[in-house]
Amino acid sequence: MMVPVALLLLGALTALLAPRMLARADWPEREPVVALWAWQCVVAGVLLCCALSMTLSAAAAWQAVRGHVFAPAPHAVVEAYALQAPGPWAAATAVVLACGGIWTAAMLTREIVLARNRRATRRAELLERAPLLPGEEPGADRLVVLEGERPDAWWLPGQAPQLVITTAALRRLKGRQLDAVLAHEQGHAQARHDWLLHCSGALAAGFPQVRVFAAFRDQMHRLVELAADDVASRRFGRLxxxxALVELNEDRGVFGPCPTPQAHVPQRVHRLLTARGESRAGREEPVHALRDVRLRGGAGAEHAPVLGEFDQ
Structure with missing residues (x-):
């Protein structure tokens, strides 16, 4: 019965120390993709420790479970785990951890359903404000332009992902800044960052008292933006x-002295401008984001997210 306890202690120690170590390190700013994988490994390790502890506790408490788990293993393996003499807490530990696993699956399912509903609502709103022309198929345009006085750009993932941008943003974006915006959002889509946000949000909502899950959610929101910034900067340069970030956000007060919900935007701009070994625009041809674009009528988005935030 010592192995399940050791696994729980290992999971708790990982959940306690790993976020602090990652928070103190400076390399995640330089390598956001590696940091994303590191955070996923931390959370996966914690969940794996809990799952293995649940399995071994159940095997120690009930002979039927033990027979299925260790059916192909030699008898010496069962003896090595010392499961023949279960402790008094084996059954209770297995039940509690199983309930936690069921709750996790329920939270993930709930998050997926809510995300699909939000996505369907946003697409219905977009279709209402930008109706299809005769003979046009839904999702045929990868870039949809809406009339609006507020500069906005956001990404709608799905089977036919689309970048939605307002006419005010087009007036502000100069040169290849529009191509950089499209490359930023394509970085989100190609890396499936929406799934990372769904999973981290589900864990944080399902276990609000577990700090590692809350930190995982917060870091995912920050690191996916840094990773997408790097994707765009490798093609079009950090500047x-x-x-483009400044042009889309300067009227929102995010660069003022008072904190705002988009306080991460000045930090991203500072990182892009001060990063060592500044990336130069690649030799690739521009994306030419205005290709395959149809200008749509409709009011500007009142609550559309700024560049770097995409609908999940």
Whole structure:
């Protein structure tokens, strides 16, 4: 019965120390993709420790479970785990951890359903404000332009992902800044960052008292933006994407002295402008984001997210 306890202690120690170590390190700012994988490994390790502890506790408490778990293993393996003499807490530990696993699956299912509903609502709103023309198929345009006085750009993932941008943003974006915006959002889509946000949000909502899950959610929101910034900067240069961020957000007060919900935007701009070994625009041809674009009528988005935030 010592192995399940050791696994629980290992999971608790990982959940306690790993977030602190990652928070104190400075390399996640330079390598956000590696940091994303590191955070996923931390959370997966914690969940794996809990799952293995649940399995071994159940095997120690009930002979039927033990027979299925260790059916192909030699008898010496069962003796090595010392499961023949279960402790008084084996059954209770297995039940509690099983309930936690069921609750986790329920939270993930709930998050997926809510995300699909939000996505369907946003697409219905977009279709209402930008109706299809005769003979046009839904999702045929990868870029949809809406009339609006507020500069906005956001990504709608799905089977036919689309970048939605307002006419005010087009007037502000200069040169290849629009191509950089599209490359930023394509970075989100190609890396399936929406799934990372769904999973981290589900864990944080399902276990609000577990700090590692809350930190996982917060870091996912930050690191996916840094990773997408790097995707755009490798093609069009750091200065181009930094200027696009400034142009889309300067009227929102995010660069003022008072904190705002978009306080991460100045930090991203500062990172792009001060990063060592600044990336130069690649030799690739521009994306030419205005290709396959149809200008749509409709009011500007009142609550559309700024560049770097995409609908999940």
């Amino acid at each position: 181009t994407i930094a200027l």
